[in-house]
Amino acid sequence: MTRYLSAALCAAVAALIASVAAAKAGECPRKDALGTSRVLTVDAAALPRVGLKSFPQTLPLNDREVVLTFDDGPWPPTDKKILAALAQECVRATFFLIGRNAAAHPELVRRMAAEGHTVAHHSFSHPNLKYLKPDAAIGEIDKGIAAVEAALNGAATTTPTTPFFRFPYFEMSPATLEVLQKRGIAVLGADLWASDWNPMKPAQQLKLLTDRLQAARKGIILLHDPKAQTATMLPAFLRYLRDNHYRVVHLVPAGAKTVSGKAH
Numbered sequence: 001m002t003r004y005l006s007a008a009l010c011a012a013v014a015a016l017i018a019s020v021a022a023a024k025a026g027e028c029p030r031k032d033a034l035g036t037s038r039v040l041t042v043d044a045a046a047l048p049r050v051g052l053k054s055f056p057q058t059l060p061l062n063d064r065e066v067v068l069t070f071d072d073g074p075w076p077p078t079d080k081k082i083l084a085a086l087a088q089e090c091v092r093a094t095f096f097l098i099g100r101n102a103a104a105h106p107e108l109v110r111r112m113a114a115e116g117h118t119v120a121h122h123s124f125s126h127p128n129l130k131y132l133k134p135d136a137a138i139g140e141i142d143k144g145i146a147a148v149e150a151a152l153n154g155a156a157t158t159t160p161t162t163p164f165f166r167f168p169y170f171e172m173s174p175a176t177l178e179v180l181q182k183r184g185i186a187v188l189g190a191d192l193w194a195s196d197w198n199p200m201k202p203a204q205q206l207k208l209l210t211d212r213l214q215a216a217r218k219g220i221i222l223l224h225d226p227k228a229q230t231a232t233m234l235p236a237f238l239r240y241l242r243d244n245h246y247r248v249v250h251l252v253p254a255g256a257k258t259v260s261g262k263a264h
Contacts, residue, residue, distance in 0.1 A: 028089075028090035029090075030088070030089075030090070032242075033088070033089045033090045033091075033242070034089040034090065034091055034238050034239075034241055034242040034248060035089070035090045035091065035248070036090060036091055036092045036248050036249070036250045037065070037247035037248060037249060038247075038249055038250070039249070039250045039251075039252055040059060040060075040061075040067070040249050040250065040251050040252070041252055041253070041254055042059070042164070042186055042251055042252070042253060042254065043253075043254040044163050044164075044181075044184045044185060044186035044253065044254070045184055045254075047059075047186065048180070048181045048185075048186055048187060049177065049181075049186070049187045049189070050186070050187075050188055050189060050220070051187075051188055051189020051190045051191060051220055052189070052190075052191045052219070053170060053189050053190050053191065053192075053193070054167075054170050054172075054187075054189035054190075055187075055189055058189075058191050058219065058220060059220060059249075059251075061218045061219065061249060062218065062247075063217055063218055064217060064218060064244075064245060064246045064247060065218050065246070065247050065248075065249050066213070066218060066219060066220075066221055066241065066246055066247070066248060066249065067094065067219070067220045067221065067248075067249050067250075067251055068086075068091065068093040068094070068221055068223070068248060069093060069094045069095075069096060069166075069188070069190065069220060069221060069222055069223065070082065070093060070094070070095045070096065070223050070224065070225040071096045071122055071166060071222065071223070071224050071225070072096075072097075072098055072101070072122065072126065072224050072225065072226050073095055073097055073098070073101060073108070073225040073226060074095070074097060074101050074102060074105045074108035074109055074112070074225070075101060075105075075108075075225055075226035076105055076108060077228070078225055078226055078227065078228055078230070078231040079108055079112075079225050079226075079231075081231040081232075081234070082225050082230070082231050082234055083111065083112065083115060083117075085231075085234045085235045085238060086115075086117070086234075086238075087115060088235070088238075089238045089239075089242070091238060091248050092115075092116045092117050092118070092248070092250040093117050093118070093250070094117065094118040094120055094164065094188075094250075094251050095112050095117055095118070095119055095120065095225065096120045096121060096122035096164070096165075096166040096188075097109065097119060097120070097121065097122055097144075097148050098122050098123060098124065098125065098126050098144065099121075099123065099124035099125070099143055099144030099145070099146070099147030099148055100124055100125055100147065102147050102148045102150075102151040102152075103147045103150070103151060105151075106150070106151035106152075109148065109151040109152050110151070110152060113152055116250075118162055118164070118250065118251055118252055118253075119148065119152055119161070119162055120160075120162050120164035120165065120166065120188070121141070121144055121145050121148055121160055121162075121164065121165045121166070122144065122165070122166050122168060123140050123141055123143075123144040123167075123168050124140050124141075124143040124144035124147060125140065125144075126168045127140060127168065128168060128169050128171050129141070129167055129168060129171060129172060129173070129176060130167075130169075130171035130172055130173050131171075134173065134175040134176055134179065137173065137176045138176065138179055141165065141176075141180075142158040145157075145158050145159075145160045146158055148160075149161060160185065162252075162253050163183075163184055163185040163186060163253055164185070164186050164188050164251070164253065165180060165185050165186070165187055165188070166187070166188050166189070167187065167189075170189060170190075172187070186253075188220065188251075189220070190219075190220045190221065190222035191216060191218075191219025191220045191221070192209075192212045192213065192216050192219050192220075192221055192222070193212075193221065193222035193223075194208065194209040194221070194222065194223050194224075194230065194233075195208060196223060196224050196227045196229060196230045197224065197227075199229070200229060201229065202229050202230075202232040202233035202236070203233075205229055205230065205233050206233045206236050206237055206240070209221070209233075209237060210237070210240055213246075
């Protein structure tokens with residue numbers, strides 16, 4: 001019975017989220033680049049919460065499809081390396097930015113967007129929102145959104161251009177989740193992570209991540225762009241994805257325009 005319910009849920013999720021083909025590797029200057037296989041348009045009203053580490057369902061990804069996400073930036077020493085690695089392979093990712101970092105480095109926020117990446121939100125100062133009162137938690141979220149929007153578009157607003165939010169530490173309360181859902185802000189968790197908050201050599205991190213990906217076969221991957229070990233590991237990880245026939249999916253919100261200028 002559970003199997004049939006899971007199949008039904010997957011079918012429903014697939015129906016609720018529209019995906020379109022975009023950014024084939026063949027469009028890249030390097031013909032052997034990994035590339036971005038397609039764009040997945042996420043409608044927050046249809047699917048407000050995804051990521052198996054936190055929720056019962058995730059995005060409707062096919063076998064060997066991955067979504068690359070980075071938390072806690074922008075951070076100049078490492079983001080320059082990460083953006084260069086992504087550009088080299090013509091890959092687009094989602095960056096969940098901390099508001100105070102965005103305020104300190106607005107040029108990096110604009111660069112991320114200009115290079116086709118999705119700029120999303122991760123609070124202002126990265127507290128554990130689960131232990132704040134709902135009003136204080138929403139205040140922290142809104143302060144972060146306003147800082148990122150000011151860096152990105154020159155005007156502070158609590159209405160995000162990209163209504164995607166990730167909770168620091170993946171800690172959340174039902175009351176805060178409800179407020180975000182009512183405001184049409186999707187909460188994105190993760191399906192697997194590199195555990196790069198733990199110090200390790202880049203080669204160790206690469207093995208840990210690829211072992212987990214071999215087991216999961218697909219999913220939303222969590223990385224942290226301020227981590228030097230992640231920046232060093234990333235080119236080898238992207239080569240691993242290419243050589244093992246994984247495909248990168250880029251997330252955008254409903255109504256967004258892709259780099260090609262087409263609305264979906």
